Amino acid sequence: MLAINWFKYSAPTTFYGLAGRLVPWFAGASVILFVAGLYIGFFVAPTDAVQSEAYRIMFIHVPASILSMFIYLVMAGYAALGLIFNTRLSSMMATALAPTGALFTFIALWSGALWGKPMWGAWWVWDARLTSELILLFLYLGFISLHASIDDPRRADRAAALLAIVGSVNVPIIYFSVKWWNTLHQGATIKFSGTSMHVAMQQALFTMLLACWAYAVAMALLRVRSIILERERTTQWVQDLPEVRS
Amino acid sequence: MNWSEFFAMKGYALYVWGSYGMALLVFIVEIALVRHKRKITLQQLRLMRDAGVEE
Numbered sequence: 001m002l003a004i005n006w007f008k009y010s011a012p013t014t015f016y017g018l019a020g021r022l023v024p025w026f027a028g029a030s031v032i033l034f035v036a037g038l039y040i041g042f043f044v045a046p047t048d049a050v051q052s053e054a055y056r057i058m059f060i061h062v063p064a065s066i067l068s069m070f071i072y073l074v075m076a077g078y079a080a081l082g083l084i085f086n087t088r089l090s091s092m093m094a095t096a097l098a099p100t101g102a103l104f105t106f107i108a109l110w111s112g113a114l115w116g117k118p119m120w121g122a123w124w125v126w127d128a129r130l131t132s133e134l135i136l137l138f139l140y141l142g143f144i145s146l147h148a149s150i151d152d153p154r155r156a157d158r159a160a161a162l163l164a165i166v167g168s169v170n171v172p173i174i175y176f177s178v179k180w181w182n183t184l185h186q187g188a189t190i191k192f193s194g195t196s197m198h199v200a201m202q203q204a205l206f207t208m209l210l211a212c213w214a215y216a217v218a219m220a221l222l223r224v225r226s227i228i229l230e231r232e233r234t235t236q237w238v239q240d241l242p243e244v245r246s
Numbered sequence: 247m248n249w250s251e252f253f254a255m256k257g258y259a260l261y262v263w264g265s266y267g268m269a270l271l272v273f274i275v276e277i278a279l280v281r282h283k284r285k286i287t288l289q290q291l292r293l294m295r296d297a298g299v300e301e
Contacts, residue, residue, distance in 0.1 A: 042252075053255040057265045064269070099279075103272050111265035118261050215273070222280050226287045233291055244291045 012089050012228045013237050019221040026218035033211030041204035054118050058201075061111040063209040064104045067216055068136060069171050071101035075143070076168045079161035091157035092231065094164060095147055096224035100216050102140035109133060120184060128177035129185040132170055139167040153231055 009015045041059040048055040075097040082091030112130065113123045124130065143160050150156035178187040189195055195202065232238050239245075255262045 047256070052258065054258040054261055056255070056262055060265055060269050100276065103276055107269045107272055110268050114261040114265045118258055219276060219280060223283070226280070226284045229284075229287045229291060233294060238291065239295060243288055244295065 010087055010089055012092070012232050013235075015089055016225055016228050019225050023218050023221050026214045026221065030211050030214035030218060033207055033214060037204055037207035037211050040200060040207060045200040045204050046198060051119060054115065057111050057115040059204050059208045061108060061115055062205060063212040064111065065108040065133065066209060067212045068101060068105040068108050068133070069174055070213075071097055071104060071216060072136060072140070072164075072171055073168065075101055076164040079157075079164040082157055083161040083165075088154075088157075088231070089228075091154075091161065092224055092227045093220065094143075094161065095157075096220045096227055097216075098140055098144050098147075099223070100219045102137060102144065104212070104216070105133065105137040105140060109137065116184075122184075125184050127183040127185055128181040129174060129183050132174040132177055135170055136167075136174060139163070139170060143167075 009018055037059065041056060045056070047053060075094045078090045078097065079094040081087060082089075082094060109130075112133075116125070117123050143163050146163055147156045147160040150159055177183060178185055189197055190202075197205075229238060229241075229244075253259060253263070
């Protein structure tokens with residue numbers, strides 16, 4: 001335990017290489033998981049008694065929604081680390097995660113609207129869950145814009161970090177909205193006590209969730225590599241990289 | 247396996263494929279943008295290095 005250098009990969013130099021080696025694994029895993037999840041979701045899971053075939057939207061809508069919230073918390077966590085410990089790489093990771101999180105939020109909102117129209121008769125309602133998820137999208141876009149608008153990278157990191165951290169309060173609001181308020185959006189089907197959902201539906205849902213997670217990790221690692229190159233461009237180790245020399 | 251029945255999704259085709267289609271489009275665009283960003287970044291690094299050498 002004591003002999004391990006826990007901070008080895010907190011330096012951009014070492015993390016750049018690690019990220020590069022990890023990307024193919026997460027990318028490959030996500031492809032396999034997407035194929036498996038979609039197969040189970042469309043060919044194994046049965047027709048729903050109430051929602052017929054429309055319920056199959058769930059297998060992209062729910063994972064996207066979960067990821068939208070999860071990525072935000074991870075992003076805010078990295079931003080907080082960057083703020084507290086003044087570590088550049090932590091802030092770079094936050095910046096790398098934001099676009100992926102925003103896109104998952106968009107997918108959640110879009111697929112939700114397409115699910116709501118046939119089921120509720122409405123593309124959109126201003127209920128607590130939908131509204132707070134929309135606010136999440138604005139928070140992501142705000143984070144990205146704020147960071148991009150400040151020239152000095154470290155100042156940009158700190159300002160955006162504050163936005164990310166304060167915005168975190170929205171995530172439990174999204175999550176508990178269906179419990180705290182009277183919403184059109186349905187309540188929790190999967191609880192710690194168990195679920196009534198058909199097992200194949202559970203399997204498809206979980207597989208798609210893992211697929212989206214692996215995809216998100218691959219995207220964030222890929223994106224952070226470009227961010228590292230850009231921000232460390234004046235260093236010798238970047239100049240010496242084979243991909244730069246060629 | 248009746249494919250035309252499968253794609254029809256009992257009348258919900260627009261909503262189901264509209265959701266998955268958008269997700270696929272988003273993923274394709276995101277991957278393309280990330281790869282493009284890397285390409286541009288490497289190009290700029292090479293330009294920087296070349297500009298330095300010309301001195």
